[in-house]
Amino acid sequence: MNTPISTFAPAPLEIPAAARVGAYDWQTAAAELDGFGCAVLPRLLTPEECRAISGLYSQERHFRSHVIMARHGFGKGEYRYFHYPLPEIxxxxxxxxxxxLSGIANGWNERMGTEERYPEDHASFLKQCHEAGQTRPTPLLLQYVPGDFNCLHQDLYGELAFPIQVAILLSEPGRDFTGGEFVLTEQRPRMQSRAEVVPLRQGDAVAFAVHNRPVRGTKGNYRVNLRHGVSRVRSGKRHTVGIIFHDAR
Ligand SMILES: O=C(O)CCC(=O)C(=O)O
Ligand SMILES: [Fe+2]
Known part of the structure; x- marks a missing residue:
């Protein structure tokens, strides 16, 4: 299903994705996701790969749609959804x-008393999405210029939603842009909301809860409601790539 990125950008997948992803300490990442709703995977992409992916933004043939955020009240900035086949990387x-992530997601559902369980491999989950009429790819490339921001939101595109998603920062803070922090908020029942600002460098990925996650309280687990967004970009240009695991209706 995937085309090699090297046919249109100079970034072959030098280290295979499975080895690269498998090299992280997933026990620590799971503990961070459990404790805070997010976990950073440092340097998931090399600077060259970041540049190659950002460079796709202006090449319309890779995308199925283009969203100008201000037109929808989503903030200010723009993004494009990739079409299938996705770039190989x-x-x-x-x-x-x-x-x-599916094991973590299943643990969350168990603790929240939700019956739904996610299959172990992504192809099986996509099959479920397709059977539910969710067939359009959701990975997206975002672009922000000075004054742009992304309002707090949840990336839900139909009934089926995988509860964790990943965003990768493609630009280098301080050099390519200033401002533009990745922000998560967590609304807790009958309590004030908690905010988390996630410091990222170029190539770092953040895995985070899409909408709900369980939090351990004194009387068992309670459910919190998360949103994510990006604070105002003060200068320069900021690109990110978002990896969402459910397809869209
Ligand atoms: O630009 C960002 O850091 C956030 C992008 C986003 O909302 C997403 O990947 O779903
Ligand atoms: Fe998002």
């Missing part, structure tokens, strides 16, 4: 990341 990372 993104398809590869999505497939490789999924099995590490």
């Amino acid at each position: 993104l398809g590869g990372l999505r497939t490789a990341l999924y099995p590490h």
